[in-house]
Amino acid sequence: MENLYNLGDFSFNIVEDKLSSSNDTFWETKGHNEMKNVQFSVAEDLGDYNGIESLCSNFGFFQDDPSYQENEFLKFHHQQQESYQDYETFDNLHFDMVHFGDTKKDQPFYQTPLAPVDILKNYGKGFKRLLPDDEGNILHPVNDFGLVTNNENEKKLLSTIEIMKMAGTRFIQSSSSSKSASGLILNHPFGFSFSGLSDEEKENVSLAESLLACAEKVGYQQYERARKLLSQIESLSSKTGNPVKRVVHYFAEALCQRIDKETGRFSVSSNNMQKMESLFDPQEVSKDLNPAMIALYEDLPFSQVSIFTCVQALLENVNDAKKIHVIDLEIRKGCQWTILMQALQSRNECPLELLKITAIESGNSDTSKHIVEDTGKRLKDFAQSLNIPFSFDIVVVSDLLHIREELFKIDSEETVAVYSQFALRSKIQQPDKLETIMRVIRTINPIVMVVAEIEANHNSKSFVNRFIEALFYFSAYFDCFETCMKGDEKNRFILESMYFSHGIRNIVAEEGAERKSRNVKIDVWRAFFTRFGMVETELSMKSLYQAELVAKRFACGYACTFDMNGHCLLVGWKGTPINSVSVWKFI
Structure with a gap:
């Protein structure tokens, strides 16, 4: 034994x-x-x-x-059955694995670019809902969410996750390096086209795509180029906008903090964030009940x-x-x-x-x-x-x-x-x-x-892999906040700006012993x-x-x-x- x-x-x-x-x-x-x-x-x-x-x-x-x-x-009743598009192309590709090692000594991997597998490997497939069949005898998974609707007359707003999927696919397809590197042809229902999207959705996709481009530049240690992108991203994102703008804001904030740490050029905002983190520990605070929790x-x-x-x-x-x-x-x-x-x-x-x-x-x-x-x-x-x-x-x-x-x-x-x-x-x-x-x-x-x-x-050694995983995970939460907490703006803002932003910064900006999440x-x-x-x-x-x-x-x-x-x-x-x-x- x-x-x-x-x-x-x-x-x-x-x-x-x-x-x-x-x-x-x-x-x-x-x-x-x-x-x-x-x-x-x-x-x-x-x-x-x-x-x-x-x-x-x-x-x-x-x-x-x-x-x-x-x-x-x-x-559970379906409001409608939507067509389901998965990404069988990526099913057998290997994704960076993690181990419980000496976290005090781990070092970031900078050499890995954003690749198709990094963005869509785990997020192309929808979940299922367990439902009985017509006779009520068998419970089986049912595909519940798709990227497009079969009903041409019905306008379906994109969720935050779908915005990220589309931005990721557009970013991959626009990257000449990824086209030739994998030899894969991405078959995505959105492709390069903005056809059928509202002006807000177009802005959201472009904003998310810029964030991915910035993360790639940080991964390559091209910090000055990343800073230029960040200045644009920060002007378009917002703590109080739609969920895409909110989540992009906090990831841009985290990227800025990472760049400052790597270059030794600490800004006022980075110093303020570090002071706040020293005073606020979500792990401890969440043990007690407060209105936000x-x-x-x-x-x-x-x-x-x-x-x-x-x-x-x-x-x-x-x-x-x-x-x-x-x-x-x-x-x-x-x-x-x-x-x-x-x-x-x-x-x-x-x-x-x-x-x-x-x-x-x-x-x-x-x-x-x-x-x-x-x-x-x-x-x-x-x-x-x-x-x-x-x-x-x-x-x-x-x-x-x-x-x-x-x-x-x-x-x-x-x-x-x-x-x-x-x-x-x-x-x-x-x-x-x-x-x-x-x-x-x-x-x-x-x-x-x-x-x-x-x-x-959220424990990958690769910065870019960890960034993508965190982006999709927190995007789902911010989308959920939009759906479930519309009438509770104060608590939502506290959860996003304190608890979740802390987790995002820790995953994206920290390495070694400082990376606790x-x-x-x-x-x-x-x-x-x-x-x-x-x-x-x-x-x-x-x-x-x-x-x-x-x-x-x-x-x-x-x-x-x-x-x-x-x-x-x-x-x-x-x-x-x-x-x-x-x-x-x-x-």
């Missing part, structure tokens, strides 16, 4: 960085036609839990008793879809346990556990004797420790209001390297599970700490580990977890139903898209991956 999780040098270069969608996968629903959907909600008289109760909702969880009608869920949770579907799917998967694995002990790697305000409590309250076949939550807190920040302690107090109050037997514990270590199995108070009668919601990504930069926590989890040997992570490759995709996590003797288990049909149900409750839920990568659920926006949810067990 020791060889299964040997912690010696391991290269992630063998893992292909691609979405392995199973387009031919079908989910048989016979036998699930009558599954019981247990509804739960927070009573109005439970008191004020400082935002916790506002993050609960009336969604239901699926219990083992199969007794409810299939037409209660999974009936609550708006992100309540208005955008991704967090709730991920949380409810994770809780559903966790619930199924501890369904027969009377004493449940969940180790949370990064608890924040713990809204996921109020959701679990409500689900457990409705469990009649196996009365709950104890729900224990153990939170891990590392570092010397008193603020973070107080947040976790406050979370524990509020969860205890919430559990008491539901008559749930509850215990809360905190494992505090000054450094994750010091974490040990004996610090966790585990009773032999407890069923132990591990919950990781966007917790591991922050430790990629510190692989020794990441491996330490995984060793301890391996030793504890929980019945299940449920993981939600960001589904993006190092998200990787599920294929990389899959290879990493295998080292510790972990095997991925299939997400149940109930968990997939749960994801659909939660998305359906949002007005913008029609644009929340799903796909499967192996046994992992990928949650996206109009075809661009955002989050992943996976379930793991130890062998």
Whole structure:
């Protein structure tokens, strides 16, 4: 067994960085036609839990008793069926892979130009939505978003992602080097033509194309040429314009900061950004609830879809346990556990004797420790209001390297599970700490580990590859803001200008130890977890139903898209991956 999780040098270069969608996968629903959907909600008289109760909702969880009608869920309606255009040309091309190495010593790669594969490799294919067939018996992926519409009489506005795709294709086709380098003929429905686009869409495509040209020049270290382009881009982009202008503004800002760092010519704006970054740490700030973070949770579907799917998967694995002990790697305000409590309250076949939550807190920040302690107090109050037997514990270590199995108070009668919601990504930069926590989890040997992570490759050594990945990822978010947060301009502006701009600058402008935002995709996590003797288990049909149900409750839920990568659920926006949810067990 020791060889299964040997912690010696391991290269992630063998893992292909691609979405392995199973387009031919079908989910048989016979036998699930009558599954019981247990509804739960927070009573109005439970008191004020400082935002916790506002993050609960009336969604239901699926219990083992199969007794409810299939037409209660999974009936997303298409407003229209659109033609689907993918990029089979790029399916077999290799994309730069990442590894968890010594991030203090990594150096940027400047020699790689923007190539067709860099722009369209992962973003040509749309996601699918899981829908029953006409008879309601089979669940299968359905192509949901295309680049053009079959209806000539209907004007379809381009999404932010589609603008970026078109700008990328135009940039590639206009580059003589890329034409001859790959020998590929790009077959894109837009091509060079601006035909049929509005004036605003034309401006957006040209602006995005200029941004790509600027990134290429930065990649070639042609900084003066890049500066000239940036001055034009900055005059045309805006913090308060349409989503394309907004996202381009922040990427241009990041490129400017990178150029200043590389040339040693720090501008006033760069100095101001550095001062702000020293005072504002999104990782710490997001642990507490504030209006902007609550708006992100309540208005955008991704967090709730991920949380409810994770809780559903966790619930199924501890369904027969009377004493449940969940180790949370990064608890924040713990809204996921109020959701679990409500689900457990409705469990009649196996009365709950104890729900224990153990939170891990590392570092010397008193603020973070107080947040976790406050979370524990509020969860205890919430559990008491539901008559749930509850215990809360905190494992505090000054450094994750010091974490040990004996610090966790585990009773032999407890069923132990591990919950990781966007917790591991922050430790990629510190692989020794990441491996330490995984060793301890391996030793504890929980019945299940449920993981939600960001589904993006922001850890490539190549600057241009990383730039493209980040551009498409954040473009999807800015497009989502436009759709879901139109009436909440203040919170939207705070999220974009503080939280998301910080992430963009860190990915684009920083290298080495300063580059802390190092998200990787599920294929990389899959290879990493295998080292510790972990095997991925299939997400149940109930968990997939749960994801659909939660998305359906949002007005913008029609644009929340799903796909499967192996046994992992990928949650996206109009075809661009955002989050992943996976379930793991130890062998």
